[in-house]
Amino acid sequence: MIYADNAATTRMSEAAIQTMTEAMQSSWGNPSSLYAHGQEAKEVLEEARNRIAKVIGAEPKEITFTSGGSEADNQAIRSAAVAGARKGRKHIISSAFEHHAVLHTLDKLQKEGYEITLLDVHEDGLVRPEEVAAAIREDTCLVTIMYANNEIGTIQPIREIGRICRQRKVPFHVDAVQAVGHIPVNVEEDQIDLLSASAHKFHGPKGVGFLYVRKGIPLFPLIEGGAQERGKRAGTENVPGIAAMATALEESVNHMSENAAHLQAMRDRLIDGLREIPHAALNGDAVHRLPGNVNFCFEGIEGESLLLLLDDRGICASSGSACTSGSLDPSHVLLAIGRVHDVAHGSLRLSIGEEITEAEVEEIIRSVKEVVSYLRGFSPIWRDLMAGKKPFIL
Numbered sequence: 001m002i003y004a005d006n007a008a009t010t011r012m013s014e015a016a017i018q019t020m021t022e023a024m025q026s027s028w029g030n031p032s033s034l035y036a037h038g039q040e041a042k043e044v045l046e047e048a049r050n051r052i053a054k055v056i057g058a059e060p061k062e063i064t065f066t067s068g069g070s071e072a073d074n075q076a077i078r079s080a081a082v083a084g085a086r087k088g089r090k091h092i093i094s095s096a097f098e099h100h101a102v103l104h105t106l107d108k109l110q111k112e113g114y115e116i117t118l119l120d121v122h123e124d125g126l127v128r129p130e131e132v133a134a135a136i137r138e139d140t141c142l143v144t145i146m147y148a149n150n151e152i153g154t155i156q157p158i159r160e161i162g163r164i165c166r167q168r169k170v171p172f173h174v175d176a177v178q179a180v181g182h183i184p185v186n187v188e189e190d191q192i193d194l195l196s197a198s199a200h201k202f203h204g205p206k207g208v209g210f211l212y213v214r215k216g217i218p219l220f221p222l223i224e225g226g227a228q229e230r231g232k233r234a235g236t237e238n239v240p241g242i243a244a245m246a247t248a249l250e251e252s253v254n255h256m257s258e259n260a261a262h263l264q265a266m267r268d269r270l271i272d273g274l275r276e277i278p279h280a281a282l283n284g285d286a287v288h289r290l291p292g293n294v295n296f297c298f299e300g301i302e303g304e305s306l307l308l309l310l311d312d313r314g315i316c317a318s319s320g321s322a323c324t325s326g327s328l329d330p331s332h333v334l335l336a337i338g339r340v341h342d343v344a345h346g347s348l349r350l351s352i353g354e355e356i357t358e359a360e361v362e363e364i365i366r367s368v369k370e371v372v373s374y375l376r377g378f379s380p381i382w383r384d385l386m387a388g389k390k391p392f393i394l
Contacts, residue, residue, distance in 0.1 A: 002315045002360045006201075006292060007150055007178060007351035012244070013203040015251050020205060020244035031237055032228060041239050048246035052210060055253050056195070057186035064211045064219065064229045065242050069177035070101035072196035072211035075222040075233070076173045077105045077144055080194070081114060083171075083218045084141020090114045091140045093132065097121050097336040098146055099175055106144075115139075125154035125284035125337050133164045143172050147179035151333040151349055152284035153293025155183065162191030171217060177201055177209075181252035182290055183260070193217050199241065204248035208241035259354040263291035266352055266361050270294045273365030277372055279385075279394045283334060283347065294350040297339060299394045300382035301346045301375040309371045315364055318349045342381070343393050 003011070012020075027044045029037035046060070053060045066072045077092070084090060094106055096118045106116045117135050121127055127145055136143070143165050148155045158174060165172035173194040179185055180195075181202025187195055194217060198209035213219045225234025252259075271282055271294055279299040298306070303319035310317055319331070330344035339347075350364065376382040384390045 002356075002364060004350040004352050004356070004364060005316045005318050006353045007153075007349065008318055009200045009206065010203045010353060012200075012205060013248055013251055016204050016244040016248040019247040020240045023240035023243045027239055027243070031239060032226065044243050045237055045239050048242045051246040051250060053212075055249050056180070056212060057188045058212050059215065061230070062187075062212055062215055064213060064232050065237055066196075066209045066211050066233060067207055067238075068200070068209040069099075069175065069196050069198035071222065072198075072209050073099070073101040073173075073175055074105050075219070076194040076196060076211055076213070077102065077109070077142065078222060079213075079218060079220045080142035080144075080171050080173060081109050082220050084139075085114075087141070089139040089141040091117065091137055093117045093119065093135045093140060093143045095119045095121050095127050095145055095336075097125070097149060097151075097333040098144070099150055099177070102144055102146070102175055103332075121154075121336050123338050124288075125149060125152050125333075126288060127156050127161070129157050129160040129164055132161050133168075136164070136168050136170055140168075140170050143170055145172075145174060147174050147176040147185065148183065148290050148293075149284070149333060150178050151331055152295040152337070153178070153290040153351070154284040155179070155288045155290065158192070159190045165193075166191045178290060181249055182256070182292070184256070187212055187214070199245035199248060202248055202252040204245040205241045208238050208245050210245070255354075260291040262354060263352060263356070266356050266358070267292055267294055269358070269361050270350060270352070270364065273362075274368060277369055279392055280372075281343075281394045283337065283339070290351075292352045292354075292356075294352070296348050297334065297343045297394065298346045298348065298372050299343055299392060300379050300385055301372060303345055303347045305375055306346070306348055306368075306371055309374070310367060313367045313371075315367055318351075319347045340393060 027041045029041040031042040031045045049060045049063050053063050110116045119131050145156055147158055162172050171193045174192050175196050177198045180197040193214045195212040200206040219232050223234045274296050281297050283295040330341050334344035
């Protein structure tokens, strides 16, 4: 099997598994309990908080543990919305190709009377800082822009946007689920006020993540109940998962430079190889993208058929976000960068991991070429294109 869907989830590292197992065996007490065994679990919890905070340049008290990125996104955005409404500010700025955890939250807020501005991301898949600046108003209560796109992998100019937001005194939230552990992220240097992350994107366990909230930024509970996480997130903390998340994050950051160098070389070879396919196009900027992300559109085919045939060959890939894999609609990300529906349906996302080999990359290229050619062989759309009945788009 060649696994090329790391944007959907990563394999847990051996170190993270070991940390999680040890915590399950020896630190299974409730960290809110006052007796010794509970306090031992509390120590593991707080040690993990310290380790995670150090990696992203934050203070431990600025880290709140969640069930993952979606919860963190929801809590960050809703907290900023509540705080803004109390000051008569109900305008939020985001981009048209955010993760649905952000977009669906904004949809609900719009129905509650908030005004939402979704910025264009252009053909290169990048938000323009000057357009963020132009969109900010007196009643803007939040700017929320993802660090790196989960489908096409483009890395946004977060530091420039952060500087603009800080100058204009507008809270800045960043969905960094695809970025943390893969590219350098420092909340102080990037001038980020709120940041979401999820452990299973950097070789940690599923069902655990964290939300960074800069000191002084109000955070309101999304889940009511107990007083855990300083009263900001009710529910007994997942101590083994949180400890494993800290280990996985440290491990990923410690090996980031060497992993990125290898991934970039493999990524660029994939891009070069797939560009040899006629009427194919890379989605998003070729340079400002995650080290392991490759996203292509192939004219005249359906992405679902491409994925199934690649799976038959032992290659795990996707056509977009795992959260929308059951949808028949074309990717909102590809539509946002200007791909038309017919082309957007024929997309392929390859998100490779650091274990990928040169031989596996060549096998992916060979297989994609063969499968695309095979699918085009009996596609009526392709026949019309080749016969000149329809113009080629790519």
